[in-house]
Amino acid sequence: MSKSKAGLLQGTLDMLILKALSLGALHGYGVGQRIAQISDDTLKIEEGSLYPGLYRLERRGWVESEWDVSDNNQRAKFYKLTRAGRKQLIIEEQNWERLAGATMKALRAV
Amino acid sequence: MFWIKATTRFINARRHPDEVTREVETELRFHIEMRTRANLERGMKPDDAQRAALQSFGDFERVKNDCCEIQRSLPLDSTPLRMVLHIAIATVAGVIALWAVNVRHDNFTGVMRQLIVIAVLTYLFIVVRRAGSKRRSNSERVSGVLATSSETFRTNQSVTRDISDATSTRITAFDEHGRTPVERMFKS
Numbered sequence: 001m002s003k004s005k006a007g008l009l010q011g012t013l014d015m016l017i018l019k020a021l022s023l024g025a026l027h028g029y030g031v032g033q034r035i036a037q038i039s040d041d042t043l044k045i046e047e048g049s050l051y052p053g054l055y056r057l058e059r060r061g062w063v064e065s066e067w068d069v070s071d072n073n074q075r076a077k078f079y080k081l082t083r084a085g086r087k088q089l090i091i092e093e094q095n096w097e098r099l100a101g102a103t104m105k106a107l108r109a110v
Numbered sequence: 111m112f113w114i115k116a117t118t119r120f121i122n123a124r125r126h127p128d129e130v131t132r133e134v135e136t137e138l139r140f141h142i143e144m145r146t147r148a149n150l151e152r153g154m155k156p157d158d159a160q161r162a163a164l165q166s167f168g169d170f171e172r173v174k175n176d177c178c179e180i181q182r183s184l185p186l187d188s189t190p191l192r193m194v195l196h197i198a199i200a201t202v203a204g205v206i207a208l209w210a211v212n213v214r215h216d217n218f219t220g221v222m223r224q225l226i227v228i229a230v231l232t233y234l235f236i237v238v239r240r241a242g243s244k245r246r247s248n249s250e251r252v253s254g255v256l257a258t259s260s261e262t263f264r265t266n267q268s269v270t271r272d273i274s275d276a277t278s279t280r281i282t283a284f285d286e287h288g289r290t291p292v293e294r295m296f297k298s
Contacts, residue, residue: 028137029144047145048168051138055180061112070140072147077137084112 013045013053015092018081021063022089025080027070028054054079062088123181134177142167203234 020026020034031054032047057063062085070076081089123130142163149159164170210227213220 027140029141032141046168047141047166048138048170048173051134051141051173052176052180055177059116059180059183061116064115074140074143075136076140077133082112 012096013049014057015089015096016043016045017050017053017057018062018085018089018092021079021081022086025078027076027078031079057085060088061085119181120184127178127182130181131174131178134174134181138167138170138174138177142170199234199238203231206230 016035016039017031020031020038023034026034028050029047032045032050035043035045054063054065058065058079062082063079064082065077065079067075068078142160145163145166146159149162150156154162167173206227210224213223
């Protein structure tokens with residue numbers, strides 16, 4: 001039971017990161033801010049946990065990174081979505097919609 | 111192209127582990143600095159702003175170690191690799207067990223061979239168990255990642271309270287002799 005819950009949450013975080021990056025290249029802090037912004041501050045993510053997520057996605061080839069200079073002239077690592085990442089985001093969104101739809105159906109059943 | 115990049119990164123990370131650690135640290139410190147600035151802009155005092163930034167970041171050392179570990183791990187999807195590894199370990203264990211069985215048991219060499227086999231199989235078992243528990247603890251760590259807003263949390267708390275109320279109602283359904291409703295029906 002706990003195993004499936006962890007898997008779902010991990011997948012959700014990955015999907016949210018992909019979604020945030022689909023709107024443009026960002027550094028890790030920016031990803032957290034973007035997720036908070038697009039979810040109207042509903043989803044609170046432990047900020048540190050974003051980074052293992054980003055590294056995992058990069059290792060899978062869904063995200064790529066490069067060091068650049070941020071707005072405040074500091075060296076920062078920027079992430080952007082790859083073509084494989086865009087495809088994966090579509091798959092993740094479809095899976096999520098299917099899961100959410102099935103859950104709603106189950107909840108509305110009399 | 112991805113495989114070339116991934117393999118190069120993996121080799122570099124293996125060859126220069128300190129560099130990987132330094133890069134990860136720089137990245138994470140940048141995050142904390144950005145959060146501190148945001149807190150300052152909200153009117154917090156410098157000390158409070160930094161403390162709050164560190165708190166909202168979570169366990170710095172754990173995150174750093176996790177990132178470094180991911181950077182230094184093989185650039186492969188681990189699921190098929192793990193399956194192949196499991197099959198290989200099971201095959202090796204099977205061959206060793208067969209080798210131990212096909213020997214005379216009434217001489218010194220045979221007994222020694224069996225003892226060695228027991229030791230090897232026990233070692234294999236421990237290694238596999240440890241790898242499994244490490245993987246499980248990593249995945250459990252992820253479960254603390256997402257939390258919904260405090261409003262949802264309060265809703266969950268009220269649901270929990272409702273459930274516990276329901277449980278207490280069920281407990282009071284026992285009569286003064288400690289019989290359940292079903293027992294009362296059949297043993298009136």
